[in-house]
């Protein structure tokens with residue numbers, strides 16, 4: 001099943017929670033930033049989330065239309081805010097990530113191999129858009145992909161986030177379906193009510 005593109009308003013509401021959950025899974029945080037090359041208009045985080053997917057298909061990079069002068073701005077993904085200078089990557093378009101994965105053939109390379117082959121920009125952009133390699137591979141049509149970056153026990157990782165954002169979004173970041181998260185939530189509340 002192809003993962004539907006999440007709506008912008010949902011992204012806005014859940015941005016902070018998503019960053020915290022991302023940190024719990026990958027021990028990394030991120031910020032988004034876009035600076036207009038023409039009028040210096042700046043967009044950050046939630047404001048920078050409405051990417052223009054189709055307008056700049058000549059390269060892999062995501063872009064955002066400047067609300068002021070309508071020029072296209074690149075979007076920078078800043079990993080670990082404390083080390084801004086060396087950890088800023090230009091964000092890839094979601095479609096460009098998918099096109100790259102579609103070129104990969106069975107047996108599908110591990111996350112480490114893909115990261116080495118396509119670089120840090122690709123790696124962090126993939127995690128930003130899809131939440132996990134497993135989820136990206138599922139969108140590519142590979143259901144049994146072994147994602148070595150995921151926590152082996154996802155239950156404790158997701159527990160503090162249950163109910164704070166949609167189950168499906170939690171599922172993306174730990175490579176599980178929304179239904180699996182929902183089931184875990186139901187088990188916990190059942191356990192709580194019988195104790």
Ligand SMILES: [Zn+2]
Pocket residue numbers: 036037038039040041066067068069070071
């Ligand atoms: Zn501008």
